[in-house]
Amino acid sequence: MSRDDSRRQFLKYLAASPALAYAQSTRRWAGLGDGPITSPAQAIDVFDFESVAESVLPPAHWGYLKTSIDDDATLRQNREGFTDYQLRPRRLIDTRAIDMSIELFGKTWPTPIVIAPTGRNQAFHPEGELAVARAARAKNHLQMLSTVASTSVEDVIEARGAPVWYQLYPIYDWNVTERMVKRVEAAGCPAVVLTVDNTMGSNRETVKRFAKLDERDCAVCHTTDYQEYLRTKPMYDGLDILERTDYGRSIDWEFVRRLRDTTSMKVLIKGIVRCDDAALAVEIGVDGVIVSNHGARAVATGRSTIECLPEVVDAVRGRIVVLIDSGFRRGTDFFKALALGADAVCIGRPYLWGLASFGQAGVETVLDLLRAELELVMKQAGTTSIDQIEPSYLVSKS
Numbered sequence: 001m002s003r004d005d006s007r008r009q010f011l012k013y014l015a016a017s018p019a020l021a022y023a024q025s026t027r028r029w030a031g032l033g034d035g036p037i038t039s040p041a042q043a044i045d046v047f048d049f050e051s052v053a054e055s056v057l058p059p060a061h062w063g064y065l066k067t068s069i070d071d072d073a074t075l076r077q078n079r080e081g082f083t084d085y086q087l088r089p090r091r092l093i094d095t096r097a098i099d100m101s102i103e104l105f106g107k108t109w110p111t112p113i114v115i116a117p118t119g120r121n122q123a124f125h126p127e128g129e130l131a132v133a134r135a136a137r138a139k140n141h142l143q144m145l146s147t148v149a150s151t152s153v154e155d156v157i158e159a160r161g162a163p164v165w166y167q168l169y170p171i172y173d174w175n176v177t178e179r180m181v182k183r184v185e186a187a188g189c190p191a192v193v194l195t196v197d198n199t200m201g202s203n204r205e206t207v208k209r210f211a212k213l214d215e216r217d218c219a220v221c222h223t224t225d226y227q228e229y230l231r232t233k234p235m236y237d238g239l240d241i242l243e244r245t246d247y248g249r250s251i252d253w254e255f256v257r258r259l260r261d262t263t264s265m266k267v268l269i270k271g272i273v274r275c276d277d278a279a280l281a282v283e284i285g286v287d288g289v290i291v292s293n294h295g296a297r298a299v300a301t302g303r304s305t306i307e308c309l310p311e312v313v314d315a316v317r318g319r320i321v322v323l324i325d326s327g328f329r330r331g332t333d334f335f336k337a338l339a340l341g342a343d344a345v346c347i348g349r350p351y352l353w354g355l356a357s358f359g360q361a362g363v364e365t366v367l368d369l370l371r372a373e374l375e376l377v378m379k380q381a382g383t384t385s386i387d388q389i390e391p392s393y394l395v396s397k398s
Contacts, residue, residue, distance in 0.1 A: 040358050040365035045373075046329055049353035049362055053124070057356055061123045063210020065352055068296040069202045074303070075296035078327025081304025085336045085394045090382030098375050099385040102344055104142070104321060105190065105266050105287070111371055112338060112386055115141050116325045116346035117167035117193065119148035124356040131355060133159035135363035139371075144193060144346070147180070152234035153187045165191040167270065170251050174258070176239050181263050183235075190265060193290065194256065197271025198298040256284055268323070271298070273308040275315035288321035288343075295326050295348050306337060313341030331373025335381065338389040 036052040037043055054062050068075030102112045115136055122128035129151040136143040137160050145156050147169040157164055166184040171177045181192060230236045260267050270290040272278050281289050291305050291312050305326040316322055324337050325346035334345045347370065354362030383389050 037357075040354070040361045043365055043369060046350040046353065046366050046369055049350070049357045049366060052358075052362075053353045053356035057124065058214055058216060060207070060211040060214040060216070063207040063213075064120075064123065065349065065356070066210070067204040067206035068300075069204055069298065070300040072206055072296070074293060074300050075327075077302055078293070078296050078304045078306075079329070081306045081327070082330075082333050082336060084307065084397050085340075086397065087332065087335070087377070087381060088393050088395055089380055090393075093382030093384070095379040095382060095384055097384060098378055100371070100375060100378070102386050104344060107190075109142050109344075110140050111374070112342075112344040113141060113334065113367065113370055113374070114323065114344050114346040115143040115351060116348040117144040117146035117149075117165075117195075118348050118352055119146040120150055121352070121355065122150035124352055125359050127359055128355075129156050130159045131360040132351065132363055133157075133164070135351075135360045135367065136164075137161045138360075138364055139367045141367060142344070147235050148230075148233050149235065150233070152237070153184050153189065155234075157187055157189075163188040163190050165189060165193055165268075166265075167193040167195055168259075169195055170255065171239075172250060173240075174255075177259075178262055179239060180235065181259070181265075185263055185265050191268060191287070192259070192263060192265045193268045193270045194259060195270045195294075196251065197273075197292055198294045202298055203300075204297065253280060253284060256281075256286065260285055268321075272312060273301075273303070273305065275311040278312040278315035282316055282319050286320065288323065289316070290346065291322065291324040291342070292346075293326050306333075306340070309337060309340045309342060331370060331375070331377045334370070334374045335377045335389060336394060338386060339391055339394045341391075 036055050037048050043049060053065065057065070100111050102109050115132060121132060125131055129145065129149050133143060133156045142165065143160055144165040144167050145153055146167050149156070153164070153166060166189040168177075168181065171180070184192065256267070256269065266287040268288040268290060269281050269286055271292050271294065272281060272289040273291060273293065278289055289312065291309050293299065293301060293303075293305055305324055309322075309324055313322055321343045322341060323344045323346055324342045325348060328334060328337070328345055328347050329350060337345050350370070351363045351366050354366035356362070358365070378384070378389070381389070381393055383393070
């Protein structure tokens with residue numbers, strides 16, 4: 001037998017080997033399979049969109065989406081924190097009918113999965129927030145809009161076909177902030193979400209490293225002058241921001257009181273991670289809090305939001321609503337947060353992966369996958385409605 005014949009026979013034997021099938025399977029698990037998906041319908045989970053987004057975005061834009069702070073340890077902890085909680089399913093429960101609906105401020109939603117506010121969506125897809133709004137409309141999800149969105153609140157509400165919640169980055173000058181609040185209230189927003197976890201700036205090393213790989217002249221689209229940058233955002237149109245000297249560093253609890261007294265919208269505080277701050281929020285009279293570390297983009301705490309949730313829920317004691325974000329990627333993640341007392345769960349990066357990959361269709365598929373996963377784990381756990389998901393379905397390893 002010639003050397004070539006021997007090689008062909010060996011390869012034929014290897015192709016039929018179970019060991020090779022196992023190796024190929026584990027390679028796919030590791031993201032080393034046939035490459036990124038080419039249509040939303042091919043996605044098995046939301047992580048399939050991550051690899052597509054990385055392949056289609058310019059390095060600087062991908063770095064901005066990917067970045068955490070410092071060495072990204074808190075970003076990793078946002079995922080690893082879920083492993084501290086294990087599920088305790090019930091058995092012999094009739095789960096043929098599953099109700100995933102929730103109520104927030106008198107409005108019923110078919111799912112507790114909320115679209116979190118994220119800025120600069122046109123950096124990921126030309127249609128930006130409009131594509132996200134149309135996906136939210138198609139799947140009937142609650143959507144929050146960022147102050148630094150690429151699109152105005154009026155246009156987003158039109159695309160959504162319903163009001164959205166507005167996430168507020170406060171301005172140093174109260175008069176400017178008040179004008180913005182009055183604008184979104186007039187547009188029909190039922191709630192304003194004051195963000196307090198990213199007011200001091202952050203050391204985002206990953207985006208800096210990816211920016212070095214980008215061969216484009218970023219100065220064509222971006223400016224290093226922060227006031228000039230704000231002027232490119234539609235939510236600052238017509239506002240005098242020349243005297244703006246910080247990014248909300250001066251806000252305090254008195255500012256929260258002032259905001260509460262200024263608007264008829266529901267007021268929530270985003271970025272609460274401690275029980276004492278949660279108790280103060282109740283005392284001051286806000287309507288809700290969002291347990292958040294800004295997707296691990298604000299402070300390198302090394303602590304996941306799922307680890308922060310129990311103490312916030314204990315402090316609130318059901319008097320105001322509690323939402324949570326940062327690191328949610330799977331149906332089991334949502335289930336664990338709901339079991340620990342969250343009223344709803346917000347997602348950020350997953351829908352941006354979908355947006356960057358396939359626009360509106362990508363966002364819709366991300367929402368479909370996450371809803372399907374949550375419904376599945378509810379069936380597996382023996383819970384037929386969201387209000388049945390409670391702490392007895394979890395056990396903590398710590």
